[in-house]
Amino acid sequence: MLVDTKFDLDEVWRIFKPLLSPIATPESLELPPLRELIELCDSHGYFIKERCTIKNDIVHAHLRLQLNDVLLVGDGYDRNRKTAKGKAASHLLKELENRGIRYSRGDSKRKQDPDHVVDSSSLDLTNAHTCEPKNHKKQKKVENESPTGSSGVPSLVGSPKEGLPVIESINMKKGGPRTTLFELCKKGEWTRPTFQTTETKSRTPIIFGEGSERRESFISFISKITLNIPFYGIIECAGDPRPDKKSSFDSAALAMLYELKELGRLIIVDAQ
Known part of the structure; x- marks a missing residue:
């Protein structure tokens, strides 16, 4: 293709771009819920406490997030520990979003x-x-x-x-x-x-x-x-x-x- 276009990189990109779209970028990449929660809390200075228990082969993930005025709790259940923690993190993300606290990749980079x-x-x-x-x-x-x-x-x-x-x-x-x-x-x-x-x-x-x-x-x-x-x-x-x-x-x-x-x-x- 490069030879056929006489080494015109712009023309090669014009041809291949529709085949590769949509192109993932750091801004558009969707993070797993737990990773997103961790980065969000790091950017705001919040600490997360987690506890996992197993009963009848079911993992119960319990996450605690203390804000300045309220304690948020997220629970998740699954046979897999990682999935259970992800479900608990999703619950906390929704609670934070209801309070106007949303994840921003820019905030994460600014407050590393x-x-x-x-x-x-x-x-x-x-x-x-x-x-x-x-x-x-x-x-x-x-x-x-x-x-x-x-x-x-x-x-x-x-x-x-x-x-x-x-x-x-x-x-x-x-x-x-x-x-x-x-x-x-x-x-x-x-x-x-x-x-x-x-x-x-x-x-x-x-x-x-x-x-x-x-x-x-x-x-x-x-x-x-x-x-x-x-x-x-x-x-x-x-x-x-x-x-x-x-x-x-x-x-x-x-x-x-x-x-x-x-x-x-x-x-x-x-x-x-």
Whole structure:
């Protein structure tokens, strides 16, 4: 065909395109229900809990999805575990669609990074040389605080039945505080926290840390973290200035962990 058209690729494509249509693209490709649910929840910071039981050769898949104001439950039954989970996922997708939450491939690509960040920059022309470490307790904002919420459902953390979550220690290596906080959110079925970062530039070097940890930089980053606890409210904290974004995320996550401790929502063993 290529030779007959005298190597005209456009003409070859014109002939073959009707034979290949419709052509699948990442945007038009239909995902299995469970995969679609996972990508949708990842893009919005929701965590899914699943449990599968078998009775009389029938698999019962039970999926739980905690939103900020309601707990959604999906059930599926089949002889095959994968199919049962797919049926349960389909039920949750319909519930989410009824609430205006739909799957978008663009959202999935935009939020692949677990640290959802909003950046803002400002130029600081002051002659600051040092950044003194602050106390763990940061500015906070708690809204609509209620042990039960409007629906009467008790908070998942701090209720007499569930008890307070306990953290033996916080990993202070890079990424450790974030990992600890994300695991806490997953266990408590809270929406993953978001970060808002402000970049500050200086004409003179800024000193971070002491001793072997001492670093100099002309840029500092301060991150504010926002956590929405279902049936409790919104908590906001700000971290300390750090020379890079990831470290500022860790500082904000550490501040949030200690703030949760101050609010009686968490027990940190090594802080006692």
